[in-house]
Structure formats: C-alpha cells, structure tokens
Amino acid sequence: MKYYIIAGEASGDLHGSNLMKELYKNDKDANIHFWGGDLMQSVGGTLVSHYKERAFMGFFEVITNLLKIVGFIKLCKKDILKFNPDVIIFIDNSGFNLRIAKWAKENRFKTNYYISPQVWASRASRVKDIKRDIDQLFVILPFEKDFYNKYNYEVSFVGHPLIDAIAGRKQVSLTKFREEHQLGDKPIIALLPGSRKQEITKMLSVMVSLVDDFSDYQFVIAGAPSQDFSFYKHIIGSKEIAFINNKTYDLLSVSYAALVASGTATLETALFKVPQVVCYKGGYISYQIAKRIITLKFISLVNLIMDKEVVKELIQNDFNKLNLKKELSKILKPENREQLFLNYFELEKKLGGKGASKKVATQIVNALKEIS
Template identity: 75%
Template sequence: MKYYIIAGEASGDLHASNLMKALQKEDVNANFRFWGGDLMQSVGGTLVKHYKERAFMGFIEVILNLNKIFKDLAFCKQDIEAFNPDVIIFIDNSGFNLRIAKWAKQKGFRTNYYISPQVWASRAKRVHNIKRDIDAMYVILPFEKDFYKDNFNYDVTFVGHPLIDAIADRTQIEEAEFRAMHQLNNKPIIALLPGSRKQEITKMLSVMLSLVHDFKDYQFVIAGAPSQDYEFYKPFIKNANISFVENKTYDLLSVSTAALVTSGTATLETALFKVPQVVCYKSSAISYEIAKRIITLKYISLVNLIMNKEVVKELIQKDFNKNRLKEELDLILNSEKRDQLFLDYYDLEKKLGGKGASEKTAKLIYESIKS
C-alpha cells in the first residue's frame, strides 16, 4: 500500500514515525511519502518537505508567511496526485491539513486523521468540515471521543496516547552516565523545556534563566529542540549553572528534579516522567488578545485538561514573570505540593489508556484499506 503522511512539527514527527513503524509490521509492502522530519526519514520512504521549513508561530507570523503557505498547499496537492496514495494520513497540524483534506476528499482519496486538531479548544465548528472531509479520526486524549459524539454526533476512535509507548520503549540511560556525557555537575537538575520555535524559545528562556542566581544549589539544563542547532542556544549559556543537551529531552527528564515547561506536548511528557513542573506560556500581545477571544478552555496544559483540574500551575502572559516563577518553582521543590503532583501524575497515566496507540491505529488503517 502507498501511504502519504503529513506532519508539521517535532511532536508530529515523533508520533508519525512510530505509526510508520507499526504500519510496516502490518504491511510489509508499505510505501511512504511524507511531510515531516528526521524521525520519519529514519523509518524509510521519501521526505517531501521538512517541518523546519514551515514552522510559523502565532497569528502575525502566519499572516506574514501566507504566500509561502499557499505555495506549499498547491505543491502538496500536486505531489499527492502524482503519488496517488491508498490513504492520506494527517497528523495534527490542522491549519495546513484541513485544507488539504477538503481538496483530497473531493478528489476521492481516502482520508484518515491521527491526533485530532484541538477543535475542543477553539473554533469547534471546524468539526462540521472534519465530518465531511475525514473518513476516520483516531484520537489520543480520553475526553475527545465524548466531545465529538456528544456535540457533533461524530464517531471517532480513542486509541490511547502514543507518548506512553515512546517513553516506555526508549533506551534508558543511567544518571551517572548522562551527567558524564554532558559534563554536568552533581547538583539536582532543573530541566528547561522552552519550546521548539525560535521566537517561542527566546521569550521563554529569557524569564526561565532569570532564576539561575536564586537557585544556586541546582543545575539548570536547557533541552535543545531538534528543530534548532546549538549555535542558536549558545548566547543563553552565560553561567556555569546553565547547561545544554541537544535532542535528549527524555534522558534529561528521566534525571530531573523539577522542570519549567512551555505549554504543549512537553507538559504531558514531563508528567509521564513524574517530574514536578511549572507550565509557562507567553506570546506577543496581539496574538494573546486574539487567542483569548477564540479559545474557550479553562486550562492550557494537557495535564490539567485531561485531569479536568489544576494539577500543575500555569503561568500565562503577565503571570509568567521572574517573581511568580520563582514562587512556583519553590513550591514544587520544597513543599507538599510536590507529593500531590506525584499522586495526580499516576492518575493521569491511567486515564491515557495504556500502551499500543501506534499499533492500534496502524491496524485500523490497514484493515480499512483492505476492506
């Protein structure tokens, strides 16, 4: 079978690569063509365009790059027609993918979506288009199945969260080996996960690193995103208590005492490693004001959304400042808040449905094509 897969950022690259591996087990003749990243490329097939080439953050940046986005859309359609896949698999990345899905459905291609767009967060009316354009939706968050069914009478399949597999199946490393490999001292580690886009990282690190002098008994370690190279991070490493690890976030979390995390998939990854965290987010004033008017959620972190309560503290926009961050970091390092976090994290993992998300999804996709 021929599979055309479209993923748009680092997390999509991870989940798509694991899905591809699972599809290879179901279909020994699997032929992949994809938009994604290095992890997908390592599985095999043809990389059409890397997500690094189209990583735009915020409403303003998207507007400034509209011409490039429209060119990518046109090229993608041409490339799909030339490849003529048995199925197109969309991975998150809703702004791009839903436009391609509308066109693809009209052209008669089979359309599957793995990892739902966050329609439950904003612009829920998009579900009407999803029902029209997507043959099968595979969701990874437990509340999404009820959201689609109760509000739009749309049956989707909950397959569990692929992060559980990604974390369980990784090659583990001993803490002493990790410290030696990255020349870290013996101080407890505070992991900094500032996001994946340059604009985002710069905003986050400027505040996160302002705490270094207040926590001299800890080692601050920046988790480098696969989408950026060391030279970009180099100006931030101005102190002996600041270190950097490149593309080793899971290893870093496995040995960390606490973490400061930019909102996104990383909040859930941090929770699954049972690391107490403070969730941080700050965008441009204009983007924030626009987002406030269209996002209806009570929380921004996946941890709190899944648990439907405040498990981890969220510092958003003006609240994301040195004083508030210092106060919350103190709490998760030294108080009973830390113990409660561990209990909530275990409950969170139970809600996510256990291992096997990639395998379940691959089997369902392959069987649907055969039938």
Template identity: 75%
Template sequence: MKYYIIAGEASGDLHGSNLMKALKKQDTDAQIRFWGGDLMQAAGGELVMHYKERQFMGFIEVVLNLRKISGHIKFCKKDIAKFKPDVVIFIDNSGFNLRIAKWAKEQNYRTQYYISPQVWASRAGRVEKIKRDIDAMYCILPFEKAFYQKYNYEVNFVGHPLIDAIADRPQIDENEFREAHQLGAKPIIALLPGSRKQEISKMLGVMLSLVDDFEDYQFVIAGAPSQDFEFYQQFIKQDNVSFISNKTYDLLSISNAALVTSGTATLETALYKVPQVVCYKANAISYHIAKRIITLKFISLVNLIMDREVVTELIQGDLNKKRLKAELNAILDEKKREALFLDYYELEQKLGGKGASETTAKLIYESLIN
C-alpha cells in the first residue's frame, strides 16, 4: 500500500516515526511519502518537506506568513496527486491538515487522522468538518472519545504514544551522561522552553532569571532539534547553565525539577515523574484572541487529563521572576513532590497501556484491505 503522512513539529515527527515503523510491520510492502522530520526520515520513506520549514506560532505569525503557507498547501495537493496514495494520514497540525483533508476527500482519497486536532479546546464547530472529511480518527487522550460522541462521531481511543516512546527507551547511566555533557554533581533543573523560536524567545529569558537564586542546583537547557545552539546562546548570561541538544528524555530521566513550556513536553515531563512548573507566554495580540475562543480551564495536558490542577500554570503576566521563583521553590519541597508523584502515577493509568502506534497501524491497514 502507499501511505502519504503529514506531520508537523517535533512531537508529530516522533509519533509519525513510530507509526511508520508499526505500519511497516503490518504491511511489508508499504511505500511511505511524508511531511515530517529527522525521526520519520530515519524510520524510512521519502521526505517531502521538513517541519522546520513551516513552523508558525500564533495568529499574528500565521497572518504574516499566509503567502508562504498557501504555497505549501498548493504544493502538498500537487504532491499527493502525483503520488496517488491509498490513504492520506494526518498527524495533529490541524491548521494545515484540515485544509488538505477537505481537498483530499473531494478527490476521493481515503483520509485518516492520528492524534486529533484540539477541537475540544476551541472552535468545536470544526467537528463537522472532521466528520465530513475524515474517514477514521485515532485519539490519544482519554476524554476525546466522549467529546466526539456528543457530536455523533465515533472515534478510536488508542492510548498515548508517549507511553511507548518512553518505555522503549534504554535507561542511561547517569554518571556517564553527566560526564559526557560536562555536568557537575549538583541536582538538575531542566529548562524546556519549547521548540519554536517564538516560544523560546518568550520563555527562556524568564526561566534563566532564576539561576542566581538557586546556587545549589544546575540549570540545563533542553535544546530542540529544530534550533541551533547559536539561537539559545543570546539568552544565556550566567555560568551555571548548560545546554544539551536533542536529549530531552535523557535529561528528564536525571532531573530533579523542570520549568516547561506548555505543550506535549508537560506530559513527557510528568511521565518521567519530574515535578514541573508550566510556563506560557505568547504575543499579546495572539494571546487575547486565543483567550476569547479557548474555553478550557487549563492549558497543560497534565491538568486537562486529570481534570484538576496537578501542576501550576503560569500564563502570560503571571510568568514573571517572582512567581516562577516561588513555584520552583514549592516543587523542590519534599511534601509537594510526594503529592505530585502520586498524581503522576494516576495520570499514567488514565493514558492507557502500551501499543498506541501498533494499534493505530493495525486499524489503518485493516481498513485498507477490508
């Protein structure tokens, strides 16, 4: 079978790569063409465009790059038509993917979606478009199935692929890791400022403002594979700061606490049982527009899945040195840490067991041969 997969961002690349590996187990003759990143490329297949070339965050950034985005959409449609896939598989990345899905369905391509767009967060009216344009939806968050049922749309809850991604990674030797990256013996506070330049620019400076107030700890920036060290360097003013690129999971496995930009990283941090403070700051105009259309009580996946505040969220004006320092001190306290660990274990149970990628690949393949 011929599979055309469209993913965006580092998380989509990770989940896309695992789905590709699982598809190849189901279908040994699989031909895969994709939009994604380095991990998907390593899994085998033909890369069309890297996600680094189309990363735009927030309403203003999207508006400023409309011509470029329009060009990508036009090119994608032509590329699909040329490849003639048996199925087009979309992974998250709703702004781009739902536009392609509408066209693909009109052209009578089979359409399947892995990792639902966050229609439960805003613009629920998009559900009608999904029902019209998507043949099958594979959800990874437990509350999504019930959400879609309200709109008479049956979806598959397959569990969360991060369970697999983390469980399948070999354990590292902490001493060797510290030595390899010239880390001292002090306990580590990991900084996860996001993967996009706009996120890093908004978040990293505030995170690093705490370095001199926590001399008994060392701060380590988890560099995203999509950005070079030179970009991060402009924000680093202190000596007690290290930088490690593309080793976020290894870093989390030996960290005592973390300051994390809202997104998939909050869930990854929780699954590694690392106490965290969730940070989010956007362009002021983008934030106020989003605030009008997003109806959620929380922004972090941890709190959304648990349906209560488990981790503290510092949003927009609340993300300042004073608040961040207080919250970091709180999660370094043993009592608070014990409570967080218990909540994290409960969270993991809600996410289901292993096998999300394999389950999804099996369902996709069976839908094509039946």
C-alpha cells in the first residue's frame, strides 16, 4: 500500500516516525512519502519537505508568510497527485493539513487524521469541515472523544503516543550524563524555550535572567533540533549556561525542575515527573487575536487534561522575571513537589496507556485491506 503522511514541527516528526515504524510492521510492502523531519527520515520512506522550512508561529507570522505557505500547499497537492497514495494521513498541523484535507476529499483520496486539530480550544465550527473531509479521526486526549460526540462524530481514542515515546527510550545514567556534557554536581533546572525562533527569542531571555538568583542550581538549555547553537548564543550573551542540543528527553530524565514553553513539552515534562512552570509569550498582534477566540481556562495540556491548575501558567505580561522567580522558588520546595508528583501520576492514568501508534497503524492498514 502507498501512504502519504503530512506532519509539522518536532512533535509531529516524533509521532510520525513512530507511526511509520508500525506501518512498516503491519505492511511489509508499505511505500511512504512524507512531510516531516529527521526522525521520520531515519525510519525510511521519501521525504518531500522538512518541517523546518515552514515553521511559522502565531497569526501575524502566518499572515506575513502567506506566499510561502501557498507555495507549499501547491507543492503538496502536486506531489500527492503524482504519488497517488491509497491513504493520506494528517498529523496535527491543522492550519496546513485541513486545507489539504478539503482538496484531498474533493479528489476522492482516503483521508485519516492522527492527533486532532485543537478545535476544542477555538473555532469549534471547524468540526463540520473535519466531519466532511476526514474519513477517520484518531484522538489522543481523553476529553476529545466526548467533545466530538457532541457533534455526532465518532472518533477513535487511542491513548497518547508520548507514553510510548518516553517508555521506549534508553535510560540515562545521571553520572554519565553529567560527565558527557561537563555538568557539575548541582541539581539541574532545564530550560525548554520552544523550537521556533520567535518563541525562543521571547522566552529564553527571561528564563536565563534567573541564573544569578539560583546559584545552588545549574541551568541547562534544551536546544531544539531545528536551531543552531549560534542562535541561542546571541540570546544568552555572556552568561555561563550549559547547552545540550536535541537531547530533551535525556535532559528531562535527570532534571530537578523545568521552565517550559507552552505546548507538547509541558506534557512531556509532566510524564518525566519534573516539576515545572509553564511559560507563554507571543507577538502582540497574535496574542490579541488568540485571547479573543480561545475559550479555554488553561493553555497547558497538563492542566487541560486534569481540568484544574496542576502547574502554574505565566502568560504574556505575567511572564516576567519577578513572577518566574517566585513560581520557580515554589516548585523547588519539597511540600509543593509532593502534590505535583501525585497529580502527575493521575495525569498518566488518564492518558490511556501504551500502544497509540500501533493502534492507529493497525486500524489504517486493516481498513485498507478491507477495501482492496
């Protein structure tokens, strides 16, 4: 069978790579073309476009790059027609994927979506488009199935793929990790400022401003695979801060606390049982638009899944040195950490256990066999 997978950003690349592994297990003759990144490319198949080429963040940034985005959409449609896949699998990345999905359905391609667009956060009207354009939707958050049921749309809850990604990784020795990266004996505070240049620029300068106030700890930046150290160095300046590129999971596994940009990383940090402060600061115009259309009580997946404030969120103007110092001090105290750990264990239970990628691949392949 021929599979066409479209993923964006580092998280989509991770989940796409695990899905590809399972597709190859289920279908020995699988032929896969994909939009993704290095992790998907390491599995096999044919890379059409790397997500680094289209990493635009926020409403304003998307608007200013419309010509580029239109060009990518044209390229994608042309390549799909040429490849003529048995199924197109969309992974997250709704801004791009929902446009392709509408066209794909009109052209009678079979469409599957893995990791739902966040229509439950804003613009729920898009559900009607998803129902029209997507043959099968696989959701990974426990509350999503109930959400879609309200619109009479049956979806499959498969559990969260991060459970597998984290459980399947090789364990890291703290001693060896410190030696390899020339780290001292102080407890580690991980800095996860995001993966795109716009968010790193806004987040990291505030995060590193705390270094001198927490001299009993060492701060370590988790570098994104999409960015070079030279970009971070420009923001860090003369401060002595360790930098470890493309080893976020290893870093989290040995960290005592973390400052984390809102996104998938907040859930990853929770699954590693690391106390965290969630940070978000977008461009002024993008933020003003977002706060008018997003109806959620929280921005972090941790709090959304638990339906209560488990981790502190510092958003836009609240994200400043004074507040960040106060909240970091809190999660370093034993009495606060104990409750966080209890909440993290409850969170993991809600996520539905292992095997998300395997469940999705099995259902996709079996559905194709039935109609072939």
